[in-house]
Amino acid sequence: MRQPALTSTASFQALETHAVEAEDWELRGLFAADPQRFPKLTVDAAGLFLDYSKNRLDGRTLELLVDLAQERGVETQRDAMFSGERINLTERRAVLHTALRAPRGTALVVDGQDVNADVHEVLDRVRLFTDAVRAGTWLGHSGKPITDIVNIGIGGSDLGPKMVCLALRQYAHPRLTMHFVSNVDGHDMDAALGKVNPETTLFIIASKTFTTTETMMNAQTARAWFLQHAPEDALARHFVAVSTNTEAIKTFGIDPANMFPFWDWVGGRYSVWSAIGLSVALAIGFGHFSDLLAGAHAMDQHFQQAPLASNMPVLLALVGFWNRQFLGCSSVSIAPYHQDLNRFPAYLQQLDMESNGKRVTKGGQPVDTPTCPVIWGDCGTNGQHAYFQLLHQGSDVTPIDFIAALRPAHELENHHAALLANCFAQSEAFMRGKTIDEVRIDLQSQGLSLAEIETLAPHKTFPGNRPSNTILMEYLKPYTLGALIALYEHKTFVQGVIWDVNSFDQWGVELGKVLAKKIEAELTGDAQPELHDSSTNGLIAMAKAAV
Ligand code: F6P
Numbered sequence: 001m002r003q004p005a006l007t008s009t010a011s012f013q014a015l016e017t018h019a020v021e022a023e024d025w026e027l028r029g030l031f032a033a034d035p036q037r038f039p040k041l042t043v044d045a046a047g048l049f050l051d052y053s054k055n056r057l058d059g060r061t062l063e064l065l066v067d068l069a070q071e072r073g074v075e076t077q078r079d080a081m082f083s084g085e086r087i088n089l090t091e092r093r094a095v096l097h098t099a100l101r102a103p104r105g106t107a108l109v110v111d112g113q114d115v116n117a118d119v120h121e122v123l124d125r126v127r128l129f130t131d132a133v134r135a136g137t138w139l140g141h142s143g144k145p146i147t148d149i150v151n152i153g154i155g156g157s158d159l160g161p162k163m164v165c166l167a168l169r170q171y172a173h174p175r176l177t178m179h180f181v182s183n184v185d186g187h188d189m190d191a192a193l194g195k196v197n198p199e200t201t202l203f204i205i206a207s208k209t210f211t212t213t214e215t216m217m218n219a220q221t222a223r224a225w226f227l228q229h230a231p232e233d234a235l236a237r238h239f240v241a242v243s244t245n246t247e248a249i250k251t252f253g254i255d256p257a258n259m260f261p262f263w264d265w266v267g268g269r270y271s272v273w274s275a276i277g278l279s280v281a282l283a284i285g286f287g288h289f290s291d292l293l294a295g296a297h298a299m300d301q302h303f304q305q306a307p308l309a310s311n312m313p314v315l316l317a318l319v320g321f322w323n324r325q326f327l328g329c330s331s332v333s334i335a336p337y338h339q340d341l342n343r344f345p346a347y348l349q350q351l352d353m354e355s356n357g358k359r360v361t362k363g364g365q366p367v368d369t370p371t372c373p374v375i376w377g378d379c380g381t382n383g384q385h386a387y388f389q390l391l392h393q394g395s396d397v398t399p400i401d402f403i404a405a406l407r408p409a410h411e412l413e414n415h416h417a418a419l420l421a422n423c424f425a426q427s428e429a430f431m432r433g434k435t436i437d438e439v440r441i442d443l444q445s446q447g448l449s450l451a452e453i454e455t456l457a458p459h460k461t462f463p464g465n466r467p468s469n470t471i472l473m474e475y476l477k478p479y480t481l482g483a484l485i486a487l488y489e490h491k492t493f494v495q496g497v498i499w500d501v502n503s504f505d506q507w508g509v510e511l512g513k514v515l516a517k518k519i520e521a522e523l524t525g526d527a528q529p530e531l532h533d534s535s536t537n538g539l540i541a542m543a544k545a546a547v
Contacts, residue, residue, distance in 0.1 A: 002363045003072065003500040011068040018064055019326035025056050027431045027465050045312040046298035046483035051470040052319050054431045055399075056327065065318035066308045068498065074314065077497045078490075082304060084110035084265070088504035089362055095504050096263075097270035097489070098300045101293035101482070110265075122260060122275055127286040129240075129260075130278070133202065134173050134285060140199045141234030148196040150179045151279040152218045153206030157242075158182040159350050160272030160485075161206070161279045163343035164292065167481050170340075170409045171284040178283050181222075184214040189221050198229035198238070205241040206276055208268050210248035213513070219252065242275045267504050269350045270489060288478045295482025303490045313490030316469065320491065321498055323399045323467055324373050333391060334377035337404040337423040338476055344403070345377035348488055355492045357508065358501035371499045377401075381422045392429065392462055400468040402427055403484070405476045423470070433464015 006012055031037055031053075041053035057065075069075075080087050084094045099108055099115045108115040132138040136145035151161055162180040165172070172178070179192045203222050207215045226238060240258040241249045244266075249259050260275035272280065273293055281289040299313070308314050323329045334345040356372035377383065380402070391398050404423045408416040439460045443453040471487075473480040496503030522528055522540055529537045 003361065005365070005368045006072075006498070006500065007368045009068070009071050011064060011071045015061075015064045015068060015322075015326065018061060022056065022058075022061065022326070025058075027054060027056060027467075028433075030056070030058065031431075043310055043312050043315060045302040045306065046295060046486075047473055047480045048299075048312065048483050048487060049472040050312050050316065051472070052315060054427055055319050055323065055467040055469070056465065057319065057322055061322065062309065062315075062318070065322060066314075068321075069308050069314060069318060069494065072498050072500070074308065074494055074497050078304065078493070081493065082300075084108065084115065088267075088502060090502055090505045090507070091264075093504070094265040095267065095270075096265040097267065097273060098297075100262075100266065100273035101297040101300065101486075103294075103297065118263070122262065126260060126275055126278060126281050126289075130281040130286050130289075133282055134176070136175070138202075139237065140201070141230050141237045142199045144200050145175065146202045147175055147200040148177045148179060149202045149204065149279055149282055150181060150192055150196060150222065151204045151206055152181050152215055152222060153204075153242075153276070154182040154212060154214045155350060155354075156268030156271050157206040157208060157212075157215065157276055159269075159343070159347045161277060163341075163347040164272060164277070164280045164481065164485075165283045166343050167338075167340045167476060168280075168284050168288065168292075168478055171288050171478065173283060173285065176283060178279060180279075181218050182214065184217055186221070189218050193222070193225055198226050201226075201238060202282075203239050204278055205239065205243075205249075205252070205254070206278070207241075207243050207245075208262070208266070208271060208276070210241070210243040210245035210252070213517075223253070240278070242278055268506075269354055272485070284478065291478035292482040295479035295484075296486035297482075298479075299483040299486035299490065303486075313487050314494050316487065316491040317494035317498070319467075319469065320373075320399070321495055325369055327397060327399075327467070329373060329397050329399050329467075330370070331374035331376060331396070331398050333383075333387075333398050333400045334375060335380045335383055335400050335402050335423075335426075336377075337380040337402060337419055339379055340409075340476060341403060342379045345375065347485075349375045351488060352492050354506050354509075355503040356496050356499065356501055358499070358503075361500040362502050363500075367499050367501060369499065371501060372495070380426065381419065384422065384426065388426070391466070397466055399466070400427070400430065402468060402470045403472075404470070405473050405480075407475050409475060427468045427470055429462065429464075430466040430468050431464060433462035433466070434460070435464075436461045 037053045042049065042051045081095050082098055084096055086092050086094050088095050094110055096115060100119055102116055104120045106116045133146050139145060158180055165178050181189050181192045205219045235253065236255040236258060239254050241254045242260045243249055244262055244264055246259060246261065250256060260278055262274035266274050273296060277289060303311060303313050320332065334348055336344050352375045353372055358371060359367055361367055391400065402423050404420060436457050439457045440453055443456060493503060518531060519540060523543055527540055527544065
């Protein structure tokens, strides 16, 4: 059904009027006026705790935002997604990553196909294979157990597995070292091949389509390198593939017994739960991989069942929408205060920006509001000593998602209290700021002259009133990580519904791919200046001259 333009809806217009009233709100004042703000504006789900009280909104704002979610059909569209309707309209596909983490026996038949049975059949194969590799009974061609695993994939076939393997490194098998090669830049593959032994290395070719040029080139290079050290019939012990494209895998020469399939209803950026997570299951074991799925499933159930006003992904999405639309925030910074989550911002970049980085509605009309903000970030406390200056005193307001675990997985003294103190202090500082009068009093107490005080005071003033969320978990463990990823998946979904964009296609990556093919042919063959502008021709000429 075609949605009306967002700005024409009654709930959007009510929010617009409310936003004018809210323009002068100060977070300090909102906290002072309501001692119950923290319990009111926090929510628990699936082992996660979300504090969204440090946002410039109140109960009325939330009511209006929930009205908007209802008017845009968040609940209906959520149910359509879970039930396997083809909500990815431009590719005519269902969107069923949630089915990948549904327990065995969950009824879901789509187009006559028992989706749950298919999913669990592949999971059983993943379990058998990963158990054998981890136990050392799956041997390389010269009879030695596997020691190194090289996952070759890009985008969703790399970012999720790599992020999760790093986040859950505490659970990793001590014999297995994981490597991830994604870039077509040969330096990436060269570095990995320099570290591994062909007798004890397993290559996973991970590609939904099995046509992605980077992955195909890297796979061919790995194969050629391997065959310099081993006979052709050894390939079956060292190359496995994960894909929806069985024909292409056969053509590549991988034993069909070593193929782990998935389905076109799994989007690349939503695929870590599928056999694309093979490297994760190898690293942490199938039991822990199942816990990851269980955490995501718990978040799915919460998303399906909780009322919108207390639904964590819905609230995260609505608060983000408010900041984007009515505070004009064009980027969001992700700040995990956990070193093992250091790939999480990169993972969220694809999840959010490839999903909602769109400018037309599902019906093909221009979206009449700004859409997805830029997602970026790095771990605290490192970011504090790099770009937090801009977040505190720069001219743009950038909302921040702080993410932390209450307990560490290490036993080193003092570190965790220092880490959490920094995390909480930053969100307090963004919220409170420091007024020029507070700065003056500080400087007076340090004995500075009036002239010195007036020179320094503007530089030491913090505007504050800058929004943030804080997400806490007890430990970073498979279950909570699963819930965290699913939280952001559903947040992205809800925002996509509000903007009425198709969050599940990615046509925007195509143009560059097509042009790269043409230019690659020119770099290795004859230049065709009539195809390009003078800049592109000049750059091509320089590259050809350097060969
Ligand atoms: O080019 C973008 C993209 O299609 C992503 O959506 C996807 O995750 C990535 O490329 C890799 O695709 P594949 O798994 O098919 O190799």
